[in-house]
Amino acid sequence: MPSSPKNKGKRPPTLADVGRAAGVSAMAVSAVLNGSNSSVRISEETQRRIRKAATELNYRPNIAARALVNRRMNTIGTFIVVEGNELNHYFLEVFNGIIEGTTKFKQNVTVFTLETWSDAKAQLERAFDGRIDGMILIAPVITNEFSKGLDPNMPCVSLHANADIDGLVNLESDEEKGAYDMVKLLTEKGHRRIMHFSGPRGLIGVERRITGYRRALKEAGVEPDEELLKSMAYSDIEARDVMKNWLRDNPRDALPDAIFCANDSMALGCIEALAAKDIRVPEDISVCGFDDTLVARVTVPTLTTVRQPLREMGMEAVSILMSQIDEKDDDEQGKSRTIVYPTEIVERKSVGERE
Amino acid sequence: MPSSPKNKGKRPPTLADVGRAAGVSAMAVSAVLNGSNSSVRISEETQRRIRKAATELNYRPNIAARALVNRRMNTIGTFIVVEGNELNHYFLEVFNGIIEGTTKFKQNVTVFTLETWSDAKAQLERAFDGRIDGMILIAPVITNEFSKGLDPNMPCVSLHANADIDGLVNLESDEEKGAYDMVKLLTEKGHRRIMHFSGPRGLIGVERRITGYRRALKEAGVEPDEELLKSMAYSDIEARDVMKNWLRDNPRDALPDAIFCANDSMALGCIEALAAKDIRVPEDISVCGFDDTLVARVTVPTLTTVRQPLREMGMEAVSILMSQIDEKDDDEQGKSRTIVYPTEIVERKSVGERE
């Protein structure tokens, strides 16, 4: 009773099986079922017979065998660092776009999560065994160290690469202008003391937003106050805690007029801490975010925010990657490139007029 | 200049290449690098030499070749229907758990999005070409039609399968008790006229929540009023619109004491519509959700909700799937099974006391 003969006949049917059933060679079956570009013409009648046999046997091509000869898996890998142990809204938006793109191109997506960008070499290698044809890096922090972990033969597109990059296509948005426009809106609505909750200093995107923030302030005749610039991780929890501590350490009348947060989740964290002290948004203070993720529309109050076309960027990343993959054997040149998407202010309820 | 000789030498190194470099057979390399269970013992010295050659050549196993012989891709597929064109918070939570699980088991995840569960046969087949070893269905609506699309040899676990299932493991939570507990809490806080925004009638989970809702009402001596039960898609937008219309069509003093929403997003949609009419939560009306997704904690007011351990369920789904995959050749029996997770009330700010 133990070790029974392994499931005989359970093995899925192969091309040869179908061929046998239809009275032709496996090669003929391959040609009609998988429409290869070979010069083979098979008679209508034979084709019909082959297709019939295939459906009857419930034939399904074996992707591993095919990939072995084609060197093409028709799947792309997305790489993301899981911060604070969770995938966030930014990821959700971008991923929605990636899904849309891969569906269009009939590709599969596999998701690789990294613990950190800094020593990603070992983690990256999991993907370099032919299982994906190209990779999308989501908001990577690309260091020299990291670049070394990359495979030069693997087509690669990044979104919001937070450092200078070399040899890959990067999609980003005009973050400085987004920040500038938002802070300008704030000043136009009469706000003067404007706090900025930024991401971690040093990252390109973070610095760009700070630059935009300062520029708008200066143009409105407000001298940037370093006390009002708080840097932290891009996290709602951190923003909440920073806000909470600030409220503990400062008198109520020191409250700024507005807070410009570097992403929507941080804005929510902020609002949460404010609400705990019964400070109302936007009546007592205005708060705005960045990204225009799902939550911005759905929270109360709805969030005034800087929209980056994250979803579109995800879609485009796939589309660009696909052309890279297809042209891989051709010239390698012109690979390095940056595409900048426009940002746009979305006015909702969390920003009010001053006075 | 056209058709240049294809990138010679660019082809990644194979086991044979490494073997040649180390002066051994490919088989020996395979044995030491991929620690097979074959009885092969290779001398320490040779092993060192092989490893050295492998790193020098930057050897990487080819997964397609390996999969072809092993019939194992070490990747699992997750299947989800993209409602209203976006992956939602429920997905994000569950997927976080799946990621955690697959990381632990060193598996990859690929995400398949379906347009609908009803005629999923063709869409499902994309996955039945050996690219995944098992599948996780996220909140599927399993009909007979759908079951026929499944491959009986493919290990399969579902989360919140919203129908009776046959031949697969289903993970779900005790939704009836969750609903009951929540409505009971509401009645204990003095609420009597309690509205329920449910999902689409007919789905098992929806009916269970309705049952729990009614039971708690009756126990509190409140006769369920069918006028207060509104069914709709599980969507914040629908909930917002239903609420908006209700507010338009009913006098202010007809406002219920509380609204029990079938998920967090719907609760947010509700609150949004209420806020537009300056109806405050929880001062004027209490609102609660279901799921305890990321947004519940972060919106204002924070949401009182029924927690389902979505993340844990995602993790467990992977773990169960892995054992199914490993035991596939063994007995097929006992495959069909349901595991019910407890729900739990999380009290936050959106529910207040009456009077």
Added chain:
DNA sequence: CTGAAAGCGCTTACAG
């Protein structure tokens, strides 16, 4: 303890 052979399921030249 190590190597030569066969085979996983497919596709791509190459002959007829």
Added chain:
DNA sequence: CTGAAAGCGCTTACAG
């Protein structure tokens, strides 16, 4: 217009 052969890169028996 169609078939026989070789090979993609690996692993698993099987000999030595």
